[in-house]
Amino acid sequence: MKTFAFIVTLLVSSAAAAQVLPSWNDGAAKQGIVEFVKAVTAKGGKEFVRPADRIAVFDNDGTLWSEQPLYFQFVFMLDQVKASGGPMPDPHDQKALLAAMGKATSGMTVAEYDRKIRDWLAKERHPKFKRPYTDLVYKPMQELLAYLRANGFKTFIVSGGSVEFMRPWAEKAYGIPPEQVIGSQQEVKLEMKDGKPVLTRGPNFAFVDDGPGKPVGIYRSIGKRPIAAFGNSDGDLQMLQVTAAGEGRSLVLIVHHDDAEREFAYDRDSHVGKLDKAWDEAKAKYWIVVSMKSDWKKVFSFEK
Amino acid sequence: MKTFAFIVTLLVSSAAAAQVLPSWNDGAAKQGIVEFVKAVTAKGGKEFVRPADRIAVFDNDGTLWSEQPLYFQFVFMLDQVKASGGPMPDPHDQKALLAAMGKATSGMTVAEYDRKIRDWLAKERHPKFKRPYTDLVYKPMQELLAYLRANGFKTFIVSGGSVEFMRPWAEKAYGIPPEQVIGSQQEVKLEMKDGKPVLTRGPNFAFVDDGPGKPVGIYRSIGKRPIAAFGNSDGDLQMLQVTAAGEGRSLVLIVHHDDAEREFAYDRDSHVGKLDKAWDEAKAKYWIVVSMKSDWKKVFSFEK
Numbered sequence: 362m363k364t365f366a367f368i369v370t371l372l373v374s375s376a377a378a379a380q381v382l383p384s385w386n387d388g389a390a391k392q393g394i395v396e397f398v399k400a401v402t403a404k405g406g407k408e409f410v411r412p413a414d415r416i417a418v419f420d421n422d423g424t425l426w427s428e429q430p431l432y433f434q435f436v437f438m439l440d441q442v443k444a445s446g447g448p449m450p451d452p453h454d455q456k457a458l459l460a461a462m463g464k465a466t467s468g469m470t471v472a473e474y475d476r477k478i479r480d481w482l483a484k485e486r487h488p489k490f491k492r493p494y495t496d497l498v499y500k501p502m503q504e505l506l507a508y509l510r511a512n513g514f515k516t517f518i519v520s521g522g523s524v525e526f527m528r529p530w531a532e533k534a535y536g537i538p539p540e541q542v543i544g545s546q547q548e549v550k551l552e553m554k555d556g557k558p559v560l561t562r563g564p565n566f567a568f569v570d571d572g573p574g575k576p577v578g579i580y581r582s583i584g585k586r587p588i589a590a591f592g593n594s595d596g597d598l599q600m601l602q603v604t605a606a607g608e609g610r611s612l613v614l615i616v617h618h619d620d621a622e623r624e625f626a627y628d629r630d631s632h633v634g635k636l637d638k639a640w641d642e643a644k645a646k647y648w649i650v651v652s653m654k655s656d657w658k659k660v661f662s663f664e665k
Numbered sequence: 666m667k668t669f670a671f672i673v674t675l676l677v678s679s680a681a682a683a684q685v686l687p688s689w690n691d692g693a694a695k696q697g698i699v700e701f702v703k704a705v706t707a708k709g710g711k712e713f714v715r716p717a718d719r720i721a722v723f724d725n726d727g728t729l730w731s732e733q734p735l736y737f738q739f740v741f742m743l744d745q746v747k748a749s750g751g752p753m754p755d756p757h758d759q760k761a762l763l764a765a766m767g768k769a770t771s772g773m774t775v776a777e778y779d780r781k782i783r784d785w786l787a788k789e790r791h792p793k794f795k796r797p798y799t800d801l802v803y804k805p806m807q808e809l810l811a812y813l814r815a816n817g818f819k820t821f822i823v824s825g826g827s828v829e830f831m832r833p834w835a836e837k838a839y840g841i842p843p844e845q846v847i848g849s850q851q852e853v854k855l856e857m858k859d860g861k862p863v864l865t866r867g868p869n870f871a872f873v874d875d876g877p878g879k880p881v882g883i884y885r886s887i888g889k890r891p892i893a894a895f896g897n898s899d900g901d902l903q904m905l906q907v908t909a910a911g912e913g914r915s916l917v918l919i920v921h922h923d924d925a926e927r928e929f930a931y932d933r934d935s936h937v938g939k940l941d942k943a944w945d946e947a948k949a950k951y952w953i954v955v956s957m958k959s960d961w962k963k964v965f966s967f968e969k
Contacts, residue, residue: 413842471884515844528888538717539888540819541844546885551877551903558906560884567872573855580775580864581850582886584832584843599855602862 382508384501384659390614391656393649394505397612398512401588408610412513416587418579418600419506421520421527421544423593423634424616425535427497429625430488431633434526437481438462453632459566463547467564471525471549474562479529492663498534500664501657502591502616506535509589517587519578520544521571521596543582545570575600587611593618598639605646613648615639620654623664686812687962688805694918694960697953698809701916702816705892712914714892716817721893722883722904723810725824725831725848727938728897728920729839731801733929734792735937738830741785742766757936763870767851771868775829775853778866783833796967802838805961806895806920810839813893821891823882824848825875825900847886849874879904891915897922902943909950917952919943924958927968 385391401410422428431452438461439452445465450457466474487494506516518527518537524546528539548563570578576599579587589612590597590604601613617636619626628636643650653660689695705714726732735756742765743756749769754761770778791798810820822831822841828850832843852867874882880903883891893916894901894908905917921940923930932940947954957964 413836416844517844524885524888532717540720540821540886542888549881549884551880551907557910558880558903560880576855576862576864577853580853581828582844584828584846599862603855606861 382501382504384504384657386656386658388656390649390651394508394612394614397589397610398509400610402512410588410609414585414588415509415512415514416517416583416585417509417514417589418517418519418543418583418587418591418604419502419535420575420592420594420597420600421518421522423618424591424597425498425502425506425518426494427487427624428634429618429627432522433487433494433497434522436485437478437526438465440481440485441465441477459569463564463566466547466562469562470554471560471562474525475529478526482530490661495530495534496663497661499616499657500659500662503535503662505591506537510536514589515541517541517543517579517583519570519575519600521569521574523547543570543578545574571596573599576603579603590614591616592639594634594636595639596634598642601639601648602642605648613643613646614651615643615648616651616653619652620657620660623660624653686805686808688808690960690962692960694953694955698812698916698918701893701914702813704914706816714913718889718892719813719816719818720821720887720889720891721813721818722821722823722847722887722891722895722908723806723839724896724898724901724904725822725826727922728895728901729802729806729810729822730798731791731928732938733922733931736826737791737798737801738826740789741782741830742769744785744789745769745781763873767868767870770851770866773866774858775864775866778829779833782830786834794965799834799838800967801965803920803961804963804966807839807966809895810841814840818893819845821845821847821883821887823874823879823904825873825878827851847874847882849878875900877903880907883907894918895920896943898938898940899943900938902946905943905952906946909952917947917950918955919947919952920955920957923956924961924964927964928957 381395382391400408403409419425422432435452435458438458442449442461442465447461447465450461452458482495486492487497509516516537518531520527522544524542524544527542527544531537531542545566546568548565548567549560550563551558552561586607587604588607590601591614592601593616604611605613685699686695704712707713723729726736739756739762742762746753746765746769751765751769754765756762786799790796791801813820820841822835824831826848828846828848831846831848835841835846849870850872852869852871853864854867855862856865890911891908892911894905895918896905897920908915909917
């Protein structure tokens with residue numbers, strides 16, 4: 362039995378080596394990821410981390426799927442405000458948009474709201490790609506998520522977006538179940554309707570999981586410091602800093618949108634997904650900066 | 666190989682049957698649990714639930730460990746208020762206690778607070794049992810948690826207590842990792858200290874995970890309706906109702922403290938862990954009510 366197990370192990374690991382992150386070009390970024398994973402999973406190694414502490418956190422918009430020309434959730438939210446007949450806020454004034462959105466969906470049950478999101482995602486198409494928004498997930502990041510989980514990591518989304526907008530599709534797209542999706546939270550309260558307890562939405566946000574809110578969201582929902590964090594914008598900076606400040610080895614990575622042809626190119630001057638301070642810090646601290654253009658063989662699964 | 670696998674399956678399942686919930690006496694409670702688990706795990710069965718949706722939520726105080734003569738966290742909190750020199754609140758006035766406690770620990774980093782909790786739990790002893798508080802976990806409930814997990818369930822704590830007070834020991838005691846502990850939350854905010862990002866505690870509670878707060882906590886942190894819920898007091902009522910209101914089969918169970926000799930006996934008139942409305946509803950709805958006295962062979966592991 363031992364020999365048999367040994368042969369199986371050999372076969373599995375050589376097959377695995379060939380298949381690691383196939384949509385990533387060989388280069389510093391891929392190498393940095395693979396070396397980190399080897400270091401923290403090597404039994405008896407100095408940098409070994411027990412599986413329970415292999416926590417990896419991923420921003421969503423711009424890190425796992427696209428976010429241009431406007432965060433997809435904002436497009437959805439503007440449609441809700443429009444449908445409610447309320448005055449239209451400036452889509453780049455986040456505070457005004459959240460307030461208008463809170464008002465537009467206040468009083469709905471969470472089930473009603475969930476239905477609106479699912480219907481919208483099924484029907485709407487992205488202006489550039491003419492495809493459902495949920496097609497715009499990055500294939501290399503899907504592979505990275507799967508690779509980390511195959512190495513004993515527990516993967517979480519930590520997004521400025523609302524949990525409601527991600528949970529319906531994150532399991533299929535990313536293999537991340539609803540209970541591992543951390544995000545912004547609108548108020549909800551328990552009420553009785555037709556003799557049944559239901560949760561209804563209030564008009565205000567109870568928690569905004571962005572910038573300095575991300576480490577708070579991680580503390581509240583996970584209660585452990587991540588050892589790996591993935592982002593693409595200044596809204597992720599504090600999450601990346603907290604991860605990097607851990608005692609053991611950590612992996613901190615930023616996705617840089619520099620591929621106008623296959624996706625979009627933007628950074629320091631963008632309204633959406635601005636990458637400025639976090640980029641400077643990445644350079645100073647030698648965090649991994651992924652060039653979508655040169656590090657990724659494919660951006661989307663649907664590419665030829 | 667098929668025959669071999671079949672024999673192994675046979676051996677494992679006959680061994681498992683003999684060992685299911687060994688600290689539970691045979692009776693309606695144990696039978697109700699086992700029947701429910703069989704129904705939702707039987708492939709092809711009408712009541713089958715896919716593993717991802719096998720969510721089980723457990724209250725902590727009085728359901729998984731003792732809570733008399735006063736919630737153990739309240740004893741800890743009173744000690745913190747005492748140490749801070751503040752005026753002592755009435756231990757049964759929850760609002761006054763939370764306010765005093767918030768003030769006493771405000772400004773601490775979350776790491777400092779965690780250290781205080783661990784030190785206190787290591788040092789203090791329960792007045793009746795003269796043992797560490799963490800010894801006072803119920804053996805039958807530990808078995809129940811393990812039994813559910815062995816059947817593909819994901820187990821969560823949903824407690825009125827603070828996440829900080831449970832996370833340090835819940836994994837060892839219950840097999841529940843920090844990220845599956847849902848509870849009340851004091852405000853925390855991100856600050857820089859000595860050039861490092863740290864979370865510090867504010868004076869107020871941001872969320873109280875009790876009564877109608879429990880379904881809110883479940884919605885925020887899990888995002889799915891549980892199919893099994895376990896409680897012992899009126900503070901659990903809404904969590905039990907929401908679980909029972911699901912479309913498929915559900916298991917709703919209340920632990921009744923009727924064993925003054927081995928633990929404590931209390932229900933409708935108790936200051937702590939009052940069981941009144943939830944008991945009436947349990948009777949009306951045929952939820953399982955566990956008698957600690959007659960359903961449990963052993964209450965604690967340390968019993969002779």
